[in-house]
Amino acid sequence: MTPNIERATILVVEDELASATLLSILLSEQYQVTVVNCGEDAVASVTTNRPDLILLDIMMPGLDGYAVLDRVLELYPEDPIPVIFLTGITQAEAEVRSLNGGAVDYITKPYHPDVVQARVNLHLELQTKTRALTQANEELSHLSTIDALTGARNRRYFYEFAEAEQSRALRHQLPLCLVMLDIDHFKRINDVYGHATGDTVLTTFAKHMGQLIRSGDCLARLGGEEFAILLPHTQPEEAHHLAQRFTAQIAKLSIETPDDTPLSITISCGVTQVLPEDTNIDQALKRADDAMYIAKGEGRNRVVTAF
Numbered sequence: 001m002t003p004n005i006e007r008a009t010i011l012v013v014e015d016e017l018a019s020a021t022l023l024s025i026l027l028s029e030q031y032q033v034t035v036v037n038c039g040e041d042a043v044a045s046v047t048t049n050r051p052d053l054i055l056l057d058i059m060m061p062g063l064d065g066y067a068v069l070d071r072v073l074e075l076y077p078e079d080p081i082p083v084i085f086l087t088g089i090t091q092a093e094a095e096v097r098s099l100n101g102g103a104v105d106y107i108t109k110p111y112h113p114d115v116v117q118a119r120v121n122l123h124l125e126l127q128t129k130t131r132a133l134t135q136a137n138e139e140l141s142h143l144s145t146i147d148a149l150t151g152a153r154n155r156r157y158f159y160e161f162a163e164a165e166q167s168r169a170l171r172h173q174l175p176l177c178l179v180m181l182d183i184d185h186f187k188r189i190n191d192v193y194g195h196a197t198g199d200t201v202l203t204t205f206a207k208h209m210g211q212l213i214r215s216g217d218c219l220a221r222l223g224g225e226e227f228a229i230l231l232p233h234t235q236p237e238e239a240h241h242l243a244q245r246f247t248a249q250i251a252k253l254s255i256e257t258p259d260d261t262p263l264s265i266t267i268s269c270g271v272t273q274v275l276p277e278d279t280n281i282d283q284a285l286k287r288a289d290d291a292m293y294i295a296k297g298e299g300r301n302r303v304v305t306a307f
């Protein structure tokens, strides 16, 4: 049993005192148990404190078990609380209604204490496994958007982000700009210092760029030493100034290399506005890329904006 389950909190909702007491004694050996004797108190308790599992009676004065189940499921839609009905109603219709309504299990009275305990354990374990799986999926989904070497966003994410921002800009008539950045003479760095140093340069560059961009901007490695930044809500003049600031800051960097030779780099930037008539982001990328090549031709370490 995982430590998680041992510390689990159980809410018992039961209006019959004898049954409530019995369940409390039974479950308190392993769990932290709270007992309430009506549906209203159950909803109030779950609202302030999410229990790990609920044992829920159906027939109660006021809010009945079905109503409590509905409220409880609404409260935590992302991470539903396992609800086990524990009831004297033995009709199949009630069991079907409960399970269809979102209960995870249905136990009828009179119950054997060991059965209640076993089912509680089972559903707590299932919940733990489901959470672990959800977390692993979230991590995987995040990793699938990241460039493994530099930690910047990858090309695939950039295209998805750009598509979403492009439609948003169009819908709300917001300015959207794009910067292409390329590390100058990167091939020479690789040739002279080796690929390990080249990788260090890329990683250090991406890390510093990540600190320079604003929240809401998207820095991505499109391939090799080529990066792009999408700048939502940004006019071309502002994008040009931002790119100049990036260029100046990167030129000041002293990059530690594996052989302890500090290395400086410069970048060339091409800036463009994503226009309403651009049918896809590639058209804007092409303009920014052309502007970036003009910056290279004019001596590198500079910004050219294609208006």
Ligand SMILES: [Mg+2]
Residues within 6 Å of the ligand: 014, 015, 016, 057, 058, 059, 060
């Ligand atoms: Mg009852």
